[in-house]
Amino acid sequence: MWVDLIALFVLAFFCAAGYFRGFVSLLFSFIGLLATYVGTPHLARWIETSTDWSALDPQSRYWVVLAGAASILYFGCNFIGLVVSHFVVGKEEHHKRRDRIMGLGLGLIQGGVIALFLACLVGATPKAMREDSGWVDDQVRGSRLVDAVDPWNPILERRKELEWLTELGDVMKMLSDPNLIEDLELSKTAKEALSDPAIKEVLTDNKLIDALRSQDYTELFSKERWRGVMENEELREAVESIDLETIRTEIEDAQAERAGKIEDIIEEEE
Structure with missing residues (x-):
């Protein structure tokens, strides 16, 4: 039950975010996630080799540089999205309406993908964890979404x-x-x-x-x-x-x- 409710909340949240942010802004946010996933290790390596981090121990340096690189890529893409959205959509009301409707559709797709991914994760809960906690086992067994994705999980x-x-x-x-x-x-x-x-x-x-x-x-x-x-x-x-x-x-x-x-x-x- 709770698994299905959380999935519905995720879906509703992304739909609302897509509608209010608009298609262009949300698209660049999605590009930012991809860029962060793909480019963070490369950017972090470049930052680490081009600047002096001798004041930090190796483990702290690793996490600081990694977090900095991920933040630069993600928030940089989001900022570019805001600028592009401002120039492409402009202040025309019909452009804004179209941008928001398309954003709602993209948000629905993003929310659906994330909800399905969460259902796959929950469905793959280790057997030992389910045996140790009856509540976890009840939630997994009682979820219709988990039952739906299990055959191809x-x-x-x-x-x-x-x-x-x-x-x-x-x-x-x-x-x-x-x-x-x-x-x-x-x-x-x-x-x-x-x-x-x-x-x-x-x-x-x-x-x-x-x-x-x-x-x-x-x-x-x-x-x-x-x-x-x-x-x-x-x-x-x-x-x-x-x-x-x-x-x-x-x-x-x-x-x-x-x-x-x-x-x-x-x-x-x-």
């Missing part, structure tokens, strides 16, 4: 892939840990997992294991042969059936049982 699809890779990485880290070879033999669940053909295939690819250990998911997505492994349904089923806590518990119980037997042997010898 690229952020949600990416999040699901990352969650799957994280789960796969956690399992493979434990099963491929050289320090746990003997301990894994004590766990029935671990031995069953290690005998699974899909798990074996992944464990034989050392580069894939290294990428999973380092959580270098960019490299995983870029390698076509690894994409096939990621989309392997048999592997997914095998990984989802593995409970790491069960493996840890079985190892601890086996170690405790073995330690108890050793103590009994020592007591008998004494």
Whole structure:
């Protein structure tokens, strides 16, 4: 409910801003956002190299220069928009009316895009956050807008892939840990997992294991042969059936049982 209300507020705000500011002014504001996104790193680099910032530490210098460059680009484009609007639209009433109606349309488009983007972000709320907060889960489930964008939400699809890779990485880290070879033999669940053909295939690819250990998911997505492994349904089923806590518990119980037997042997010898 609240998600839909916020989306409506965003849409109404941008429509009103577009109407009162006018098409030309709003267009230059939009250009300013694009220029800020694209040009800020380049302008910041030029400012940093052409002026003396030795009085600031590197981290402070980075943020000050970055904020300054972004402000110059954004507010500069907005100022140019005001000047152009003054000369293009002028004081003619019919020009102003047309400019405002076109501004309303552009504001509607901008507000719609931002509202959809917010819905995509909310729809891609991490599973852990939704499980920790029932209120967040209720808001996501109760939003009609989120339901409408979910089928084609690229952020949600990416999040699901990352969650799957994280789960796969956690399992493979434990099963491929050289320090746990003997301990894994004590766990029935671990031995069953290690005998699974899909798990074996992944464990034989050392580069894939290294990428999973380092959580270098960019490299995983870029390698076509690894994409096939990621989309392997048999592997997914095998990984989802593995409970790491069960493996840890079985190892601890086996170690405790073995330690108890050793103590009994020592007591008998004494």
